[in-house]
Amino acid sequence: MTVRGGRYRVAGVLLLLAVLHFTVLPLLGDPRVAPDFLLVALLVYAIRARPGDAAIAGFVVGLVADALTPVAFGAGVLAHTLVGYLAAWGKAVFFAENLMVNTGFVFVGSLVRDFIVLVAGRHVAGSVLLWQLVFWSPVRAVTTALAGMVTLFAFRRWLDVRMSE
Amino acid sequence: MSIAPDRFNTRRDTFAFGLCLLLSVALRMAPPPVQDTLASVITRSILAPFLTLQEQVLLMRAARTSYADVVAQRDSAFLSALEVKALEEENTRLRELLVLHQRLPVRHVAADVLHQAAPTDGLTLRLAAGARDGVLATAPVIARGGLLGIVRSVEPASAVAIVWAHPDFRVSAMTLDGEAFGIVAPHGAEGPWRMLLELQGVPYGVRVAPGTMIYTSGLGGGSGVYPRGVPIGTVLAVLDEQEGWSRTYLVEPAVQPAAVSHVIILTGPRVDLSGAFTDILP
Numbered sequence: 001m002t003v004r005g006g007r008y009r010v011a012g013v014l015l016l017l018a019v020l021h022f023t024v025l026p027l028l029g030d031p032r033v034a035p036d037f038l039l040v041a042l043l044v045y046a047i048r049a050r051p052g053d054a055a056i057a058g059f060v061v062g063l064v065a066d067a068l069t070p071v072a073f074g075a076g077v078l079a080h081t082l083v084g085y086l087a088a089w090g091k092a093v094f095f096a097e098n099l100m101v102n103t104g105f106v107f108v109g110s111l112v113r114d115f116i117v118l119v120a121g122r123h124v125a126g127s128v129l130l131w132q133l134v135f136w137s138p139v140r141a142v143t144t145a146l147a148g149m150v151t152l153f154a155f156r157r158w159l160d161v162r163m164s165e
Numbered sequence: 166m167s168i169a170p171d172r173f174n175t176r177r178d179t180f181a182f183g184l185c186l187l188l189s190v191a192l193r194m195a196p197p198p199v200q201d202t203l204a205s206v207i208t209r210s211i212l213a214p215f216l217t218l219q220e221q222v223l224l225m226r227a228a229r230t231s232y233a234d235v236v237a238q239r240d241s242a243f244l245s246a247l248e249v250k251a252l253e254e255e256n257t258r259l260r261e262l263l264v265l266h267q268r269l270p271v272r273h274v275a276a277d278v279l280h281q282a283a284p285t286d287g288l289t290l291r292l293a294a295g296a297r298d299g300v301l302a303t304a305p306v307i308a309r310g311g312l313l314g315i316v317r318s319v320e321p322a323s324a325v326a327i328v329w330a331h332p333d334f335r336v337s338a339m340t341l342d343g344e345a346f347g348i349v350a351p352h353g354a355e356g357p358w359r360m361l362l363e364l365q366g367v368p369y370g371v372r373v374a375p376g377t378m379i380y381t382s383g384l385g386g387g388s389g390v391y392p393r394g395v396p397i398g399t400v401l402a403v404l405d406e407q408e409g410w411s412r413t414y415l416v417e418p419a420v421q422p423a424a425v426s427h428v429i430i431l432t433g434p435r436v437d438l439s440g441a442f443t444d445i446l447p
Binding site for chain 1: 175177178179180181182185186188189190191192193194195197200201203204205207208211212215216218219222223226279280281282283284285286287288289291317318325327330331332351353354355356357360423424
């Protein structure tokens, strides 16, 4: 696989995830537990990009997320920038190219993103914040991680993901 | 393909990260009109095809529901064996919305809700109707059962509504007999599934019994932001008392934002709507 061909394939997977975000999401029922395909796309990109590029990608995804639900504009940008940067940096330093590790990575990324959005946004407090953090965010993180796992498994050759260490 | 960095975190990466961080903080601190303008530009440009796609998916789902309804009339026994529960619920909601649609004595627009997988989705909702359909900012948004929120910003093909769970939401409320008046505001969550409202500032001398339905009063501003007579929720209990002055009541909302897939946006002048909800209320 050439580098250019590989880039096109990765771009295709990212575009597919963006399309899934807007087409599958309405069919999944409760939006609070639906997987966030945009976050999966960001992390799929971030784990194979330089930290700076991942931060820029996170910035763009955050802008899109904030434009869609403009409750606390900028909080999503901040959260996605941090998650993108930390994912790329952490992947380069700590993690192996393994399906389960990557799935765990998406799970943690979703939790961290939600935590930053909720705390930096300062639009929810008290019991609402508590239930978001201890219930809805973990549930969404699980569904998002599952979506990430299916994506990584389905496109493992294009994304260079190993099934085991 | 692997484009993972062999040298992580160079000066270029740190600079890009710092710049993005700085810009995101600046965006967070920007005045709301600037934030709304930026959100509107993004929605109209790169997000426009994706939002159209999402709207089409919702239309297809609704069409599928209608088709199931026709089949139900032809062969209800066969259909009942095949019918998915979710589709039945969707049908019921659409029918009830249709009844409400015919009863409303005011100009209005029906719209799909474009839910997003974000932790903030329950506070604002993106609606698939905009300026082209006659939607204006501050237009009340209602759903089956009662009041959902108010339109905050409008784009040509979509609009953003803040719902009653948003910390900025307030509405002037009353009981149907006009005895008790107060302001309804979000209260918080009682468990993961249950968000509540509170009715504040009810005069101490007026008692509101649990189970009493609370409606919009139509007060506030020139002709009021919300029309009179839209159900808000049911009183559960007294939450707080200021001895001799006022009471605050806990209210179970009439509409849960996460469960709403279709809404009605009121675009006409504010009139009394209490008659529109009489048979729909649970």
